[in-house]
Amino acid sequence: MLRRRFHPYNRIRRILFALIFFLLNAHFFFHFLHSDPEPAPDTSALWEYSPYVAIPRVHGIGKVYIAANHWISAKVLKPYWINGLLLLIQQLGPENVFVSIYENGSWDETPAMLRELDEILDKMGVARRVLIEAVTHREQVAELVAQGDDKPGWVMTSRGKKELRRIPVLAKLRNRLLEPLEQLQRQGRGAFDRILFLNDVVFTAQDVIRLLKTRNGNYTAACSVDFNKPHQYYDTFALRDSYGREAPAQRFPFFASGESQEAMMDGRPVPVKSCWNGMVAFDAAPFLRPQNPLRFRAVDDSLAVSHVEGSECCLIHADNAKHGFHSRQRAGVWVNPMVRVGYNFPAYQYQRLHMYSWPEYLISLPVRVGVWLLRMPWSKEQVSARIKEWKGEEAGRDEPGDFCLVDEMHVPEGLAGVFP
Ligand SMILES: *[C@@H]1O[C@H](CO)[C@@H](O)[C@H](O)[C@H]1NC(C)=O
Numbered sequence: 174m175l176r177r178r179f180h181p182y183n184r185i186r187r188i189l190f191a192l193i194f195f196l197l198n199a200h201f202f203f204h205f206l207h208s209d210p211e212p213a214p215d216t217s218a219l220w221e222y223s224p225y226v227a228i229p230r231v232h233g234i235g236k237v238y239i240a241a242n243h244w245i246s247a248k249v250l251k252p253y254w255i256n257g258l259l260l261l262i263q264q265l266g267p268e269n270v271f272v273s274i275y276e277n278g279s280w281d282e283t284p285a286m287l288r289e290l291d292e293i294l295d296k297m298g299v300a301r302r303v304l305i306e307a308v309t310h311r312e313q314v315a316e317l318v319a320q321g322d323d324k325p326g327w328v329m330t331s332r333g334k335k336e337l338r339r340i341p342v343l344a345k346l347r348n349r350l351l352e353p354l355e356q357l358q359r360q361g362r363g364a365f366d367r368i369l370f371l372n373d374v375v376f377t378a379q380d381v382i383r384l385l386k387t388r389n390g391n392y393t394a395a396c397s398v399d400f401n402k403p404h405q406y407y408d409t410f411a412l413r414d415s416y417g418r419e420a421p422a423q424r425f426p427f428f429a430s431g432e433s434q435e436a437m438m439d440g441r442p443v444p445v446k447s448c449w450n451g452m453v454a455f456d457a458a459p460f461l462r463p464q465n466p467l468r469f470r471a472v473d474d475s476l477a478v479s480h481v482e483g484s485e486c487c488l489i490h491a492d493n494a495k496h497g498f499h500s501r502q503r504a505g506v507w508v509n510p511m512v513r514v515g516y517n518f519p520a521y522q523y524q525r526l527h528m529y530s531w532p533e534y535l536i537s538l539p540v541r542v543g544v545w546l547l548r549m550p551w552s553k554e555q556v557s558a559r560i561k562e563w564k565g566e567e568a569g570r571d572e573p574g575d576f577c578l579v580d581e582m583h584v585p586e587g588l589a590g591v592f593p
C-alpha cells in the first residue's frame with residue numbers, strides 16, 4: 174500500500190530517481206538479454222503425438238474435467254494445444270478425463286481443427302462435449318440486442334448510452350463449459366477430483382501434470398504463469414498476491430515485497446489470493462456441491478456503472494473463499510512458478526529454457542528495486558471509495574471480491590455502441 178508519511182517533494186524526488194534508475198537498467202539488461210547467441214534447441218518432440226505409441230501412465234491425480242474456451246486460436250491449436258492435450262490424456266488415461274470445449278464464432282481454422290480433435294477423442298474413447306457454435310459475432314450481438322437493454326449486463330456509460338459489459342458475457346461463456354458437469358452428476362458420473370481450465374496457450378503434457386501435482390495436490394486452485402512476450406507475463410487482471418494486491422511488474426518476480434515475492438524468487442509455490450494465468454487446476458468439490466455450486470459471475474451492474482470492474486477469473490476465487498469451502502487436504506490458491514505457458518511459441522520457448530536461470534535473477538534486481546522505490550503497488554483509494562458508496566446506497570449489498578476490482582469499465586467495441 175502507498176505510504177503517506179513522505180513529504181510530497183520527497184516523493185517526486187523518489188519517483189524521478191526511480192525512473193532514471195529504471196531506464197538505465199532496463200536499457201542495459203534488456204539489450205543484454207535479447208542478444209542470446211545460442212541457437213534454441215529443437216523442442217518439437219515435446220508435441221509428437223501418436224495413437225500407436227504407448228506412454229507410461231501417471232498415477233495419483235484422479236479424475237480430471239478439462240475445460241477450454243476457444244476463439245480464433247488456430248495458431249496455438251496445431252500442433253501445441255491439441256497434441257499437448259492428447260498426450261496429457263494418454264498419460265492420465267482416457268477413462269479418467271472428460272473434455273469440455275466451447276468454440277464461439279471464430280473466422281479462422283479453429284472450428285475445423287476442433288472437429289478433427291473431436292474425432293480423435295472419439296477414437297480414443299474419451300467422454301466429452303465439443304461444442305462448436307456456428308454463430309458470428311454480429312449474430313451474437315444482434316441476439317443480445319433483441320433481448321433488450323433492460324437486461325442484466327447492460328449499463329449506462331459516460332458516452333450517454335446503454336452498452337453491454339464484457340465480463341458477464343465471458344462469465345457465461347465459461348459457465349457453458351461446466352454445463353456437461355450437471356448432466357454427468359445426474360448420471361452418477363460426476364466424481365471428478367480436479368477441474369482444469371486451459372486457455373489458448375502453448376503447453377506440454379508435462380507442464381499440466383506438474384501443475385496438477387502442485388504441493389502434492391494440496392490446493393483449492395493452482396495456476397501456471399502466462400507470457401505473451403518472452404519476458405512479459407500477461408494476465409494482470411486476475412492475479413492478486415497474498416495480501417490481495419495487484420502484481421506491479423510484468424517481469425520476474427512480478428510481485429511486490431512479501432510472501433508472494435519471496436516464494437517466487439525461491440521457485441516455491443507462490444501463495445496468492447487469486448490467479449488464472451493461462452492454466453488453472455481447481456479442486457472440483459466446490460463446483461460439484463449440490464447447494465450453490467461454484468460458478469463464474471461478474472460484479473453487479475449497479476457497481477460496474479460507477480466505473481469499477483473485476484475479472485470473472487478473480488471473483489471465482491473470492492467466492493470460493495467466502496462460501497466457506499475449507500479442506501485440510503486441499504488448501505489455498507497457489508501459482509506454480511515452474512509451470513510457464515505462452516500465448517505463442519517464442520514466449521513459451523524462452524520461458525521454458527530460461528526460467529530460474531541467471532538472466533532471470535539479474536532482471537529481478539532492477540524490478541525489485543524499482544517497485545520498492547515507487548512503493549508499488551499503489552493503493553486503489555478511488556475504487557475502495559466507490560465500493561463503499563455502493564454498499565451504503567442499499568442495505569445488504571456485498572462484494573466479497575473487492576480485491577479483484579479495478580478502476581475500469583469494459584464495454585468493448587462490437588458489443589458496444591449498439592444503442593443510439
Ligand atoms: C467468443 O469468446 C471470446 C472469449 O473467449 C469473446 O472475446 C468473443 O467476443 C466471443 N465471440 C462471440 C461471437 O461470442
Ligand SMILES: *[C@@H]1O[C@H](CO)[C@@H](O)[C@H](O)[C@H]1NC(C)=O
Binds near residue numbers: 391502503504
Ligand atoms: C495443506 O496445506 C495447508 C496450508 O498450507 C496446511 O495447513 C495443511 O496441513 C496441508 N494439508 C496436508 C494434508 O498436508
